Amino acid sequence: MKTILGIGAGYVGGPTMAMIAKKCPEYKVVVVDINPDRIKAWQSENLPIYEPGLKEVVQETLNKNLFFSTNLSEHIAQADIIFVSVNTPTKSFGKGAGKAADLQYWEKTAREIVRSSSSDKIIVEKSTVPVRTAHAMEYILNANSKGIVFDVLSNPEFLAEGTAIQDLEKPDRVLIGGQETARGQKAIAALKELYMHWVPKEKILTTNVWSSELSKLAANAFLAQRISSINSLTPFCETTGANIHEVSKAIGMDSRVGSKFLCPSVGFGGSCFKKDILNLVYLCNHYGLPEVANYWEQVVLMNEYQRKRFVQKMLDAMFNTVAGKKIAIFGFAFKANTGDTRESSAIYICQELAEEHAKVVISDPKALDNARLDLKDIESSLVFEIDPYKAAQGAHAIAILTEWDCYRTLDYKKIYESMEKPAFIFDGRNILDHNALFEIGFSVYPLGKTALVH
Numbered sequence: 001m002k003t004i005l006g007i008g009a010g011y012v013g014g015p016t017m018a019m020i021a022k023k024c025p026e027y028k029v030v031v032v033d034i035n036p037d038r039i040k041a042w043q044s045e046n047l048p049i050y051e052p053g054l055k056e057v058v059q060e061t062l063n064k065n066l067f068f069s070t071n072l073s074e075h076i077a078q079a080d081i082i083f084v085s086v087n088t089p090t091k092s093f094g095k096g097a098g099k100a101a102d103l104q105y106w107e108k109t110a111r112e113i114v115r116s117s118s119s120d121k122i123i124v125e126k127s128t129v130p131v132r133t134a135h136a137m138e139y140i141l142n143a144n145s146k147g148i149v150f151d152v153l154s155n156p157e158f159l160a161e162g163t164a165i166q167d168l169e170k171p172d173r174v175l176i177g178g179q180e181t182a183r184g185q186k187a188i189a190a191l192k193e194l195y196m197h198w199v200p201k202e203k204i205l206t207t208n209v210w211s212s213e214l215s216k217l218a219a220n221a222f223l224a225q226r227i228s229s230i231n232s233l234t235p236f237c238e239t240t241g242a243n244i245h246e247v248s249k250a251i252g253m254d255s256r257v258g259s260k261f262l263c264p265s266v267g268f269g270g271s272c273f274k275k276d277i278l279n280l281v282y283l284c285n286h287y288g289l290p291e292v293a294n295y296w297e298q299v300v301l302m303n304e305y306q307r308k309r310f311v312q313k314m315l316d317a318m319f320n321t322v323a324g325k326k327i328a329i330f331g332f333a334f335k336a337n338t339g340d341t342r343e344s345s346a347i348y349i350c351q352e353l354a355e356e357h358a359k360v361v362i363s364d365p366k367a368l369d370n371a372r373l374d375l376k377d378i379e380s381s382l383v384f385e386i387d388p389y390k391a392a393q394g395a396h397a398i399a400i401l402t403e404w405d406c407y408r409t410l411d412y413k414k415i416y417e418s419m420e421k422p423a424f425i426f427d428g429r430n431i432l433d434h435n436a437l438f439e440i441g442f443s444v445y446p447l448g449k450t451a452l453v454h
Contacts, residue, residue, distance in 0.1 A: 001026065001027065001028050002026075002027050002028070002080045003027070003028045003079045003081075004017070004020060004024075004027050004028070004030070004079065004081045004082075004194075005030050005031075005075050005076065005081070005082045005083065006029070006030070006031040006032070006082075006083045006085060006126075007032055007033075007072070007082060007085065007086060007109055008031075008084065008086045008126075008127070009032070009033035009035070009038050009039060009042055010038075010085065011051075011161065011164075011271070011340065012126055012127070012157050013083065013085030013126065014031060014042060014049065014054075015049075015051060015054055015057075015159070015165060016083065016126065016157065016159075016168060017029050017031045017083065018054065019057060019165070019168040019169065020194070021066035022060055022061050022066075023198040024194060025061075025065055027065065027194075029061075029066050030066075030068075030069060030075045030079070031066070031068050031069070032068075033068075033070065034070065036070050039068045039069065042058065042068045049339065050337075050338060050339040050366050051161065051162070051164050051165060052162065052163075052165065052337055053166070054165055072112060072116070073112070073115070073116040074116075076113055076117060077116050077117060080122070081122045081124060081190070081191070082121055082122070082123050082124065083124045083126045083155075084106065084109055084123060084124065084126055084127060085126040086105040086109050086127055087105050087127070088103060088106060088127045089275070090275050090279070096282050099278040099279065099281055099282035100279065101133075101275075101282075103136075106127060106133070106137065107136075107137075110137050110140045111140065114141055114144045114148075117146070117150075120148055120149045120151075121148075121150055122153060122187050122190060123137070123141065123150050123153070124153050124154075125153065125154045125155060125156070125213070126155060126156070126157055134152045134153075134154050134209045134210075135209070137152050138151075151178070151186075151187035152178075153176055153177065153178045153187055153188060154175075154176070154177035154209045154213050155175065155176050155177070155212070156212060156213070156215065156216035157216075158171065158172065158173070158175075161334075161335060161337070162335055162336060162338045163337070172203070173203050173205050174195050174199050174205065175205050175206075175207065175212050175216075176188050176191050176195075176204065176206050176212065177206070177210070177212020177213065177215075178206070179208075179209060180208055192204050216276070217276045217277075217279060217280045220277070221273075221299065223261050223273070224273040224274075224277055224299050224300075225296075225299045226260075226261040227261055227265065227267075227268045227273075228268075228299045228300075228302040228303055230244070230251075230261075230262045230264055231264055231265065231306045231447075232302050233247060233448065234306070234447045235448075238447075238450065238451070242448075243448070243449050243450075244430075244448025244449060245264075245430065245449070247448075248262045248263065248264070263430070264430055264448045265345075265428060265429055265430075265447070266310050266345045266349065266401055266447070267303045267306040267307045267310075267345040268303055269341075269342065269345050270335065270340065270343055270344075271340070271342040271343065274300055274303070274343050275343075277297070277300050278297075278300060280293075280296050281293045307345050307348045308352075310345075310349060310399075310426070310428055310447075311349055311352045311353065313426065314399065315356070317426075317443065317445055317451070317453075318424060321356070322358040322396075323356060323357040323358065324357060324359065325358055325359065325396040326358075326359040326394055326395040326397075327358045327359065327360050327361070327395060327397050327398075328388070328395040328397070328399070329346060329349075329350060329362045329363060329399050330363055330364075330391070330400045330401065330402070330404075330407050331346065331367075331403070332344060332346040332350075332362050332363075332364040332370075332371040332402065333366060333367035333402050333404075334346075335403065336403045336404045338366065338367075339366035339367045339370060340370070341367050341374050344367075344401075344402075345401060345428070346362075346401040347374050347375065349399065349401060350362065350375060350382070351375070354378045354381050354382065359381075360381070360382050360383070361382070361385055361391045361395065362382060362384050362385070362391070363384075363385050363387065363391035365386065367402075368384050368386060372384060388407065388410060389414070389418070392415045392418060393418045393419070394418065394419065394420060395420065396423070396424065397423070397424035397425070397426060398419075398423075398424070398425045398426070399425075399426045399428060400425070400427045400428050400429050400431060400432065401429070407431065408431055408432065412432075412436075412437055412440055412442070416440050422443055423442050424444075425442045425444050426445045427444065427445070427446045428447060429447075430447050430449070432444075434446050434449070434452055437452075438452035441454070
């Protein structure tokens with residue numbers, strides 16, 4: 001039985017390895033992580049991450065052909081194919097701080113692979129990495145005195161949190177990048193054979209390794225660009241009386257444009273968009289392409305503007321002060337159907353409201369534990385309440401920051417009666433029936449639409 005190893009049991013490594021185990025029962029699949037608590041959680045009823053359908057996939061294969069461990073060296077020695085899904089955060093120090101990718105964990109993993117290996121292996125980049133990282137990793141891996149040869153492939157993930165299991169089971173495409181040598185092509189064929197257990201051959205795209213690495217950065221940059229583009233029109237719509245949803249629908253019906261990622265919001269979040277764009281900006285500057293770098297950096301700047309504008313809208317509506325006023329935050333995760341809060345717009349909005357001395361009460365069905373960690377520096381001035389009705393009791397305003405379905409169906413008449421008056425709703429996702437809320441008595445402030453004010 002061939003062994004596949006996944007290094008890193010996070011949002012990418014855990015679900016990806018679980019799906020491979022499910023679809024390839026003749027392989028032994030092992031996931032290792034240096035965090036023992038995380039590994040214990042994967043082996044329990046309470047998985048360390050929330051993702052619809054993930055628990056069922058894990059339970060179907062756990063301790064059959066899917067195993068979790070903290071013993072890195074032992075499982076490296078046994079593996080034939082190693083997927084590396086370690087963290088590649090933005091550097092917080094030195095050259096490129098704030099934009100370049102921090103590859104220290106990737107390099108440490110590569111050196112551990114060399115130390116623990118006694119046979120040739122295929123190494124698969126699953127983490128999002130800068131262009132030409134595979135070349136550097138291949139250099140480190142193959143600079144060994146053991147005579148072992150490592151083939152490095154780029155196989156970026158294109159998972160959307162909240163639909164990761166669906167994306168793994170029925171991907172738009174699987175991208176495999178490798179060297180254009182006989183050995184490199186053989187490694188590509190081995191990984192392709194693995195995916196062909198469940199992915200149609202025509203959806204498996206093979207490229208050179210540089211194209212594969214850039215495609216991941218570019219895909220996230222393009223998606224984020226669409227969000228920033230539609231968000232850039234929201235203040236224009238509010239000023240002129242245009243309706244952003246009507247504009248979005250008209251744009252999206254153009255077959256050349258398409259309708260996805262054209263929903264106005266308080267801003268994009270998540271672990272990838274900002275990080276990957278800033279990485280792209282850094283690389284463009286590094287290679288002497290400042291005009292290209294400035295173009296992509298504007299996507300991030302527009303996202304930051306949208307967050308600041310949302311808070312300013314709240315201040316303007318609430319008589320230029322929220323000091324001492326209770327603000328109920330509905331939703332803290334960066335998007336619905338996940339507990340992930342990385343780069344969530346809610347983090348920045350809650351921080352700014354706290355700076356304005358508002359009494360902030362945060363409610364979210366899945367993300368409160370992460371919210372406490374994200375806001376630990378100001379936790380003493382916050383309240384965390386999973387029940388949205390309790391969160392809104394006595395509040396002056398509600399801010400919808402995550403598009404959870406549960407917020408669409410709340411009894412807003414009951415909520416209105418429990419709030420201070422005048423009662424405000426700031427819909428940062430445009431998911432509510434604004435006219436109905438206005439009739440109840442709320443002053444309603446959507447994005448990209450005329451406010452409904454009593």
